[in-house]
Amino acid sequence: MESSLPTTSPPPRVLLAEESLPFRRVIREALTSFRQCEVDETPSAESAFELALRRPYQLFIFSVNLPDMSGILLDRLLSRAYPLAHPGSHTAPPVILMVRNEDTASHPNLMRDARVRGVMPYPPKLDLLLSLTAGLLPGHNIISSSSQSSPPSHVS
Numbered sequence: 166m167e168s169s170l171p172t173t174s175p176p177p178r179v180l181l182a183e184e185s186l187p188f189r190r191v192i193r194e195a196l197t198s199f200r201q202c203e204v205d206e207t208p209s210a211e212s213a214f215e216l217a218l219r220r221p222y223q224l225f226i227f228s229v230n231l232p233d234m235s236g237i238l239l240d241r242l243l244s245r246a247y248p249l250a251h252p253g254s255h256t257a258p259p260v261i262l263m264v265r266n267e268d269t270a271s272h273p274n275l276m277r278d279a280r281v282r283g284v285m286p287y288p289p290k291l292d293l294l295l296s297l298t299a300g301l302l303p304g305h306n307i308i309s310s311s312s313q314s315s316p317p318s319h320v321s
Contacts (some may be wrong), residue, residue, distance in 0.1 A: 177222075180229060181205065181226045182239065184209075195294055205263060213225075213227070240260050240262070243257045260278075261294075263286075282301065
């Protein structure tokens with residue numbers, strides 16, 4: 166018997182590599198609240214590398230200063246390894262890099278790579294995160310409660 170229900174594809178996945186647990190929580194909650202996606206998070210570049218080779222992702226978000234490797238180096242390694250691990254992918258997903266204010270001067274050429282969609286300074290800001298992910302991840306269809314309720318009745 167054929168099913169008449171439409172098959173839905175799983176939501177896009179985001180790989181987040183950031184050492185700070187509070188920052189990972191803020192970013193994960195913001196993305197899952199305002200974007201249709203699932204977020205895998207890790208504090209280390211080594212774990213991020215392993216996850217990226219195991220699962221397909223729509224977007225990478227990497228801190229430049231990870232404890233075991235630079236997020237820039239992690240992205241460069243994945244740009245070569247990701248297509249080999251995921252047949253059908255010709256390139257690694259786009260990346261958003263998170264940098265500390267004191268590190269922005271030491272990385273002036275971050276935006277030269279076509280896959281780098283933006284640089285987000287610390288602490289992460291919701292409006293910047295949502296604007297950087299707007300064209301990369303679908304948003305939730307939010308219907309306000311006021312549009313669903315009937316207009317108030319007037320009693321004379």
